[in-house]
Amino acid sequence: MIGRFIGIVISLIGLILPWRLRILFSEFLGWVTQAIYFTYFGIFNFILSELRKAKEMESKEKDEAPR
Amino acid sequence: MKHQDDTCAILFSGGTDSTLAAALQIEEFGKLILLTFDRAGIAKIENSKTNAKMLIDKYGADRVEHIIINFDKVFKHISYENYFKNVMKHGFMNLSTCGLCKLSMHIQAIDYCNTHEIKYVADGANQGMNMFPAQMKPVVDQMKDLYQNFGIIYSNPVFEYESPDEGSFISMENANMLKSLPKQDMEKEMQKKTAGKILYEKGLAPLPNVKGSVYDRKRQPRCFQFILFKMFANKYFLANKTYDEYVGETVDFFADKVKVAEAILTSEKGKKLL
Numbered sequence: 001m002i003g004r005f006i007g008i009v010i011s012l013i014g015l016i017l018p019w020r021l022r023i024l025f026s027e028f029l030g031w032v033t034q035a036i037y038f039t040y041f042g043i044f045n046f047i048l049s050e051l052r053k054a055k056e057m058e059s060k061e062k063d064e065a066p067r
Numbered sequence: 068m069k070h071q072d073d074t075c076a077i078l079f080s081g082g083t084d085s086t087l088a089a090a091l092q093i094e095e096f097g098k099l100i101l102l103t104f105d106r107a108g109i110a111k112i113e114n115s116k117t118n119a120k121m122l123i124d125k126y127g128a129d130r131v132e133h134i135i136i137n138f139d140k141v142f143k144h145i146s147y148e149n150y151f152k153n154v155m156k157h158g159f160m161n162l163s164t165c166g167l168c169k170l171s172m173h174i175q176a177i178d179y180c181n182t183h184e185i186k187y188v189a190d191g192a193n194q195g196m197n198m199f200p201a202q203m204k205p206v207v208d209q210m211k212d213l214y215q216n217f218g219i220i221y222s223n224p225v226f227e228y229e230s231p232d233e234g235s236f237i238s239m240e241n242a243n244m245l246k247s248l249p250k251q252d253m254e255k256e257m258q259k260k261t262a263g264k265i266l267y268e269k270g271l272a273p274l275p276n277v278k279g280s281v282y283d284r285k286r287q288p289r290c291f292q293f294i295l296f297k298m299f300a301n302k303y304f305l306a307n308k309t310y311d312e313y314v315g316e317t318v319d320f321f322a323d324k325v326k327v328a329e330a331i332l333t334s335e336k337g338k339k340l341l
Binding site for chain 2: 003004006007008010011014015018019020022023025026027029030031033
């Protein structure tokens, strides 16, 4: 519902804009989308790499533990 | 080689599909002209030179040539001619920026071919990208008719190829895409008939699936207007209509726009835009 509303508003703005302003508006949308996308995946990849390191530490400790 | 003495123009972005279209057509034609199109709103046009150079190095500078053409005026005219009337008739369809952009490229390509007596044009249109008007079968057929009116054969050598799997927004595959070359299941990728796989087999790509990766993005221009188009198509149109209705309205819209394209190519006033 919210997504559809945002889509309609953005489409309406795009429809009434003249050529160069529409291009600038699209650039703005593009950079906002990229920022969200890369922030999300930056955090996602960071969490994954930390989990991977923790797992490696754990298995290293297990191997070094006295038998 | 079926057309050894003929030249084929390729609508070339530098991405996997247009690069494979070129790699397939060079086996049929004596010479290729890679046409890349530039306008306001398209950034990093120089990215297209990477794969163009790769093709030139592989097949020879006497057989492959790369040209960049500006099409600002044509695109502006196609998008905004009789604008109020078109908005009344077709509504938000006027935001089909990707389709209008591709139609403008076709117009410019026809003009180039007419000037240089080239009778064959190809591009990397693929059926998997069927949200985009210029890659929908009925609209592709409209484009073929447009070319035919000017004595040119327009073909899509990679149209039937499969699209690589697109990971969902939150999938691991998308996380991999942030890296220059994504991790992938080679065995799985090699079983598919994708443009990437064929390019990989020809030694023209490092992996079978590079679509959407940083590697792929660095080889083609960047344009953000597709976001506006996708907002309208996904969030507004397909939210309460079917895909078939979407295709129907797209075909109607482009039927009108193709008439404008013909007028540009045949009238003295239109030719000033080229």
